Amino acid sequence: MFKRSGERKDEAELDQIKREQFELSVLPHLGAAYNLARWLTRNEHDAEDVVQESYLRAYRFFGGFRGGDGRAWLLTIVRNTCYSWLQQNRPRELSDSLDDAAENIESDAPSPEAELIKTADGKLVTQALEELPLEFREILVLREMEGMSYKEIADMADIPLGTVMSRLARARKRLQQILAPTVAREA
Amino acid sequence: MNCEEAKKLIHAYVDRELDLVQSLELERHLTDCNSCSKEYAGLQALRSVVGSVYQKPPAQLQNRIRSAIRKEVKSETRPRMLSWRWIGVAASIVLLVFLSWGLFRVLSGSSPDEALAREVVSSHVRSLMASHLTDVPSSDQHTVKPWFNGKLDFSPPVIDLADQGYPLAGGRLDYLNNRTVAALIYQRRGHFINLFVWPSTGERERPRPETLNGYNVIHWYQSDMSCWAVSDLNAEELNEFVRLLKSKSTS
Numbered sequence: 001m002f003k004r005s006g007e008r009k010d011e012a013e014l015d016q017i018k019r020e021q022f023e024l025s026v027l028p029h030l031g032a033a034y035n036l037a038r039w040l041t042r043n044e045h046d047a048e049d050v051v052q053e054s055y056l057r058a059y060r061f062f063g064g065f066r067g068g069d070g071r072a073w074l075l076t077i078v079r080n081t082c083y084s085w086l087q088q089n090r091p092r093e094l095s096d097s098l099d100d101a102a103e104n105i106e107s108d109a110p111s112p113e114a115e116l117i118k119t120a121d122g123k124l125v126t127q128a129l130e131e132l133p134l135e136f137r138e139i140l141v142l143r144e145m146e147g148m149s150y151k152e153i154a155d156m157a158d159i160p161l162g163t164v165m166s167r168l169a170r171a172r173k174r175l176q177q178i179l180a181p182t183v184a185r186e187a
Numbered sequence: 188m189n190c191e192e193a194k195k196l197i198h199a200y201v202d203r204e205l206d207l208v209q210s211l212e213l214e215r216h217l218t219d220c221n222s223c224s225k226e227y228a229g230l231q232a233l234r235s236v237v238g239s240v241y242q243k244p245p246a247q248l249q250n251r252i253r254s255a256i257r258k259e260v261k262s263e264t265r266p267r268m269l270s271w272r273w274i275g276v277a278a279s280i281v282l283l284v285f286l287s288w289g290l291f292r293v294l295s296g297s298s299p300d301e302a303l304a305r306e307v308v309s310s311h312v313r314s315l316m317a318s319h320l321t322d323v324p325s326s327d328q329h330t331v332k333p334w335f336n337g338k339l340d341f342s343p344p345v346i347d348l349a350d351q352g353y354p355l356a357g358g359r360l361d362y363l364n365n366r367t368v369a370a371l372i373y374q375r376r377g378h379f380i381n382l383f384v385w386p387s388t389g390e391r392e393r394p395r396p397e398t399l400n401g402y403n404v405i406h407w408y409q410s411d412m413s414c415w416a417v418s419d420l421n422a423e424e425l426n427e428f429v430r431l432l433k434s435k436s437t438s
């Protein structure tokens with residue numbers, strides 16, 4: 001009897017240690033998780049639900065986490081959770097997937113002036129980002145907001161490195177083109 | 188560097204993915220070229236406006252998640268009386284091995300091989316960025332091999348692995364280890380493999396795989412050639428590629 005209750009106490013302690021470690025190494029990345037979910041779902045409430053679901057998944061998988069970059073690990077889970085959420089709730093957004101082979105269609109037009117882009121306010125930028133196809137939005141969030149390397153993005157999205165580079169260039173071009181005329185009109 | 192080259196490298200420059208030499212070359216070009224420096228400023232401006240709409244989570248979300256995890260902990264079934272203790276033991280062993288390996292690495296310092304491996308990875312990344320992957324784009328080994336004639340002081344082995352799922356994409360001249368080398372490019376489901384070859388003798392017949400910045404690199408010697416295979420492809424398939432290459436070249 002004594003032994004049993006002793007073991008149970010050990011176990012409760014271990015649960016607590018696991019939870020504390022999890023909170024220490026994964027919870028600090030809540031900002032990044034929410035930001036990614038917010039841009040992929042384009043809605044605050046949905047983002048909160050997806051982030052909570054992601055954290056529960058992350059907790060279940062935490063045994064498989066081998067240390068290292070907790071943020072990249074968590075963001076991979078958030079991304080997958082977002083995609084399953086979109087699959088269930090807005091399958092149409094996933095269906096018109098990007099054609100990565102159609103390269104450099106946009107790239108011939110001259111780039112808009114930096115000064116012009118800088119005048120875009122938060123509302124315009126938010127609108128412009130939300131207009132972008134899912135894959136473009138995602139790669140811009142990972143690169144421009146989270147500062148992830150090409151290799152990290154390739155691993156996370158499970159795409160070849162060359163695709164990361166070409167997709168990023170196209171996404172930037174497209175965003176510049178959406179922003180520039182809008183800014184010019186407002187000015 | 189001309190504008191066409193610069194425009195291809197400029198994204199990688201903004202993203203700090205270029206090596207030092209290329210960065211310096213590009214910077215030199217940017218000071219001279221108005222159009223490219225405008226392009227650069229445009230990318231910088233884009234980053235700053237995109238960064239400005241970073242979305243912060245609402246204050247109560249953290250607590251909501253904490254309590255969801257607590258609930259999850261309670262509801263978890265617990266058939267793992269013994270296992271946690273063993274996981275603890277195993278984790279300490281892993282940690283010990285990891286630490287001593289790290290110590291060994293620090294003490295042994297970086298070898299010339301490692302410096303060369305870095306050069307190889309950097310060449311691989313550069314070849315993908317500058318869209319200068321091939322000088323002679325061809326899946327035919329009988330086109331690629333003769334192309335090197337007169338451009339190199341050796342004849343690199345060009346082996347066709349299309350039937351095995353690694354089609355040849357072409358060849359290229361590159362500069363590594365202070366000499367001109369042959370680069371053969373193979374493809375695997377959208378991933379590119381750079382195979383660098385130059386004459387050199389060495390002991391290592393058994394390929395040695397390693398990982399640098401997340402890229403898989405394999406080095407070995409065969410028929411008096413130093414061979415380096417590098418790719419963002421997973422380690423298993425790259426090993427398989429090297430194994431096929433070796434078996435084909437001896438047969």
